[in-house]
Amino acid sequence: MSDTTASAAPPRRRLNLHVLGPVLALVALIVLGASLNANFLGYGNVTNVLARSAFIGIIAVGMTFVITAGGIDLSVGSMAAFVAGVMIMAMNAMIPTLGVGVPLILAGMCVALLAGLAAGLLNGFLISKVGIEAFIVTLGSMGIYRSLVTWLADGGTLSLDFAARGFYRPVYYDGLLGVSWPIIVFAIVAVLGELTMRHTPFGRHCAALGANEQVAKYSAVKVDRVRMGTYVLLGMLVGLATIMYVPRLGSASGSTGTLWELEAIAAVIIGGTVLKGGFGRVWGTVVGVLILSLIDNILNLASIVSPYLNGAIQGVIVILAVVLQREGKSAD
Amino acid sequence: MGAAVTAILSAQQIIRRFGPIQVLHGVDFDLVPGQVHALIGENGAGKSTMMKILGGYLAPSEGQLFLDGQPVQFSDQKQAEAQGLLMIHQEFNLALQLTVEENIFLGRERMRGPFLDHKAMQDEARALLVRLNCHVDPRSRIRDLSVPNRQMVEIARALGRNARVLIMDEPTAVLTNRETDILLEQIDRLRESGTAILYTSHKLDEIRRIADRVTVLRDGRHILTRDAAGFTEDAMATAMVGRELSDLFPAKPVPQDEVVLKVENLSVPGRVRDASFTLRRGEVLGFAGLVGAGRTELMEGIVGLRPASGKVAVLGKPLKPGSVLAAREAGLVYLTEDRKDKGLLLGKNLTENLTLLALDRFGTVRIDKSAEDAALTTAIHDFDIRVNDRAMAAGSLSGGNQQKLLLAKTMLAEPEIVIIDEPTRGIDIGTKQQIYDFIAALAARGKSVIVVSSELPEVIGLAARVIVMGRGHIAGELSGTAISEDAILRLAMGVGAERETA
Numbered sequence A: 001m002s003d004t005t006a007s008a009a010p011p012r013r014r015l016n017l018h019v020l021g022p023v024l025a026l027v028a029l030i031v032l033g034a035s036l037n038a039n040f041l042g043y044g045n046v047t048n049v050l051a052r053s054a055f056i057g058i059i060a061v062g063m064t065f066v067i068t069a070g071g072i073d074l075s076v077g078s079m080a081a082f083v084a085g086v087m088i089m090a091m092n093a094m095i096p097t098l099g100v101g102v103p104l105i106l107a108g109m110c111v112a113l114l115a116g117l118a119a120g121l122l123n124g125f126l127i128s129k130v131g132i133e134a135f136i137v138t139l140g141s142m143g144i145y146r147s148l149v150t151w152l153a154d155g156g157t158l159s160l161d162f163a164a165r166g167f168y169r170p171v172y173y174d175g176l177l178g179v180s181w182p183i184i185v186f187a188i189v190a191v192l193g194e195l196t197m198r199h200t201p202f203g204r205h206c207a208a209l210g211a212n213e214q215v216a217k218y219s220a221v222k223v224d225r226v227r228m229g230t231y232v233l234l235g236m237l238v239g240l241a242t243i244m245y246v247p248r249l250g251s252a253s254g255s256t257g258t259l260w261e262l263e264a265i266a267a268v269i270i271g272g273t274v275l276k277g278g279f280g281r282v283w284g285t286v287v288g289v290l291i292l293s294l295i296d297n298i299l300n301l302a303s304i305v306s307p308y309l310n311g312a313i314q315g316v317i318v319i320l321a322v323v324l325q326r327e328g329k330s331a332d
Numbered sequence B: 001m002g003a004a005v006t007a008i009l010s011a012q013q014i015i016r017r018f019g020p021i022q023v024l025h026g027v028d029f030d031l032v033p034g035q036v037h038a039l040i041g042e043n044g045a046g047k048s049t050m051m052k053i054l055g056g057y058l059a060p061s062e063g064q065l066f067l068d069g070q071p072v073q074f075s076d077q078k079q080a081e082a083q084g085l086l087m088i089h090q091e092f093n094l095a096l097q098l099t100v101e102e103n104i105f106l107g108r109e110r111m112r113g114p115f116l117d118h119k120a121m122q123d124e125a126r127a128l129l130v131r132l133n134c135h136v137d138p139r140s141r142i143r144d145l146s147v148p149n150r151q152m153v154e155i156a157r158a159l160g161r162n163a164r165v166l167i168m169d170e171p172t173a174v175l176t177n178r179e180t181d182i183l184l185e186q187i188d189r190l191r192e193s194g195t196a197i198l199y200t201s202h203k204l205d206e207i208r209r210i211a212d213r214v215t216v217l218r219d220g221r222h223i224l225t226r227d228a229a230g231f232t233e234d235a236m237a238t239a240m241v242g243r244e245l246s247d248l249f250p251a252k253p254v255p256q257d258e259v260v261l262k263v264e265n266l267s268v269p270g271r272v273r274d275a276s277f278t279l280r281r282g283e284v285l286g287f288a289g290l291v292g293a294g295r296t297e298l299m300e301g302i303v304g305l306r307p308a309s310g311k312v313a314v315l316g317k318p319l320k321p322g323s324v325l326a327a328r329e330a331g332l333v334y335l336t337e338d339r340k341d342k343g344l345l346l347g348k349n350l351t352e353n354l355t356l357l358a359l360d361r362f363g364t365v366r367i368d369k370s371a372e373d374a375a376l377t378t379a380i381h382d383f384d385i386r387v388n389d390r391a392m393a394a395g396s397l398s399g400g401n402q403q404k405l406l407l408a409k410t411m412l413a414e415p416e417i418v419i420i421d422e423p424t425r426g427i428d429i430g431t432k433q434q435i436y437d438f439i440a441a442l443a444a445r446g447k448s449v450i451v452v453s454s455e456l457p458e459v460i461g462l463a464a465r466v467i468v469m470g471r472g473h474i475a476g477e478l479s480g481t482a483i484s485e486d487a488i489l490r491l492a493m494g495v496g497a498e499r500e501t502a
């Protein structure tokens, strides 16, 4: 085609439901919440909602990469519980040598990140090198981690030493300029995640791999390494989420992080990432996480619908999101 | 024309738009029982679009279809199929995970009581494939079949449905001469039994052999419809392109002495045994052979896409086995014959496809989007890719333009050695010439090219030296004036001398 057409500015894409849907839903929820309860937009409630979203949010950002690359990870909830358990035990064990102070907290954080990394590596290795289906591998590791943490806690609760807990608490409850740390970390992870997905070769390779593995392979993409990378990244983000989570309660048990995997996957899907892989967007995932937390929050604040129906409403939203996405596509 | 009276399927003033872009501008067309009507035109002329409209896959934006003289509208392709209209797509439409038999009977499975009648389906599938002289087991999975065999399965599926109208979009693009002959015989039989056939191909000699009538499209406009008798290949090409075409093949470049690629005793388990050859700087080396001869497998083994044993040296240095990336970094790239499944991400936009192979050239940490954009502009210009919209998905390009995009993607890696598997599959004659010129220019610039092709004229016209493969090993080599269709075929079938040189 001639140069004139080639160099002309690319035509503006029509804003379609596919892009706008999740954002509109979020806005609608905010408007609904504000109209139902005057405190909804208050500082306390907003901080509370965002801080609680942060754990799932950090994990969901990692999940976005896994799903975009055509994978799935069902083990993140139990992995978080396991990492929390290991972290608490390690910190308790290190108190005699390190004492209660910054070194102990840093050591505990390192343990959590390493444990997450190891867990992600194991999933990634079994999936990309041994070649077992992601669904099967992570279904297996989901059970393994869950049972390991229950075993470590001997069926009860693993608690962080009281003094250490007091020292660690600010990591969840304090913050910078009135914004609590989990929110700050979530925001940084989300921004880096979005940049990685859209602007780096790794993000591009994830999408290529999810869209068509053969094409990726023929295009000199290190398919195994990229796939492994997504699980390792997710594992480390689970570690990071755990670092933010442990100071909140200071304990872990067999029921820590239950159903987090489903919430994370739901957030990713609501955000417009394609479950089959090939296309992902991190900002959408962030919107998805916020939508899920807001539903929960609104049900708790306004007593119109029972909070017990939370799961049902979230389920409807997930299905609706996928239906809307499909409409957006066929309208093209 | 009398045809309008007896036409089984006809179209009047068909207009089709994709978004704001109009690709068909009021095309008339008709199909008569017992006739082969060929539709020809350049890449992107709108042939596939027209065929999809006739086959019920796409609805026209304006205009009317008539079936047996009555206006019809198909809401989907199933409805068209129920009326006896069947289409074989340019791109495969098979379920890769299913077996041959399951594909052939997909959607009209034979039943025995409440259960599938596997035996009946297998027998019938086998019979259909035998008609096509294609000896694959009906129980094998499509993903394990070669590209031509997949095409034969696709054709068998259409044959099995006793179509009144059979629409074939470049069925021979992936076939070799022998298979093409078989297909054309089958078309003859169908024509005699009164089927109306719509056929398109970029191989004009086939059109000469098979067509009763020819319609030429150019840029979505109906140029002419006439009887095939007396319509020469040159006249067809001129009508398609809108100008006279000069010599199809450029002068053959003269290779230098330096050996850039040395392959020794390369074996790909089960596919290729003990292949050894060399490639020199500035050489265009042809690889010919029948389907299943192992040419693609050999090339995939060389670049690390398949497990292989043996030695490969690029520019004197041994190549790390099993790594496509290492091969690319050494300057060796392979352009696949299977552009839909292995070459392009059809759902992704042009830029992402273009830069995928050489993405590290656009930044190791952050991708430089403006450089990517500039690369697309250059590629569109250099390879003359006809795009409607720079943001379109690669899968919306016409087949030939997809091939050009794939070529552009491969060349973006700036290779020293390019292996091109079926370089002009599905490409129109004008573009073919462009690609031939391009290959010759590459060689003249000191790059080396291996051309794997099932089109003998292409190998003969381009390469100064031709290696012929048969049944998984190198059967012989021809060079200079010893290269001829006869000599190649003799070697490919296992008769004739080991090495002939002029």
Ligand SMILES: Nc1ncnc2c1ncn2[C@@H]1O[C@H](COP(=O)(O)OP(=O)(O)OP(=O)(O)O)[C@@H](O)[C@H]1O
Pocket (backbone or CB within 6 Å): B018, B023, B041, B042, B043, B044, B045, B046, B047, B048, B049, B050, B090, B386, B387, B388, B392, B396, B397, B398, B399, B400, B401, B426, B428
């Ligand atoms: N889904 C689509 N969206 C946008 N444009 C499309 C779509 N499908 C086809 N086109 C455009 O319509 C034009 C005609 O395409 P078509 O596939 O019919 O060409 P063709 O004659 O079959 O070419 P080829 O010989 O390369 O197969 C091209 O410019 C193509 O880019």
Ligand SMILES: [Mg+2]
Pocket (backbone or CB within 6 Å): B047, B048, B049, B090, B169, B398, B399, B400
């Ligand atoms: Mg076409």
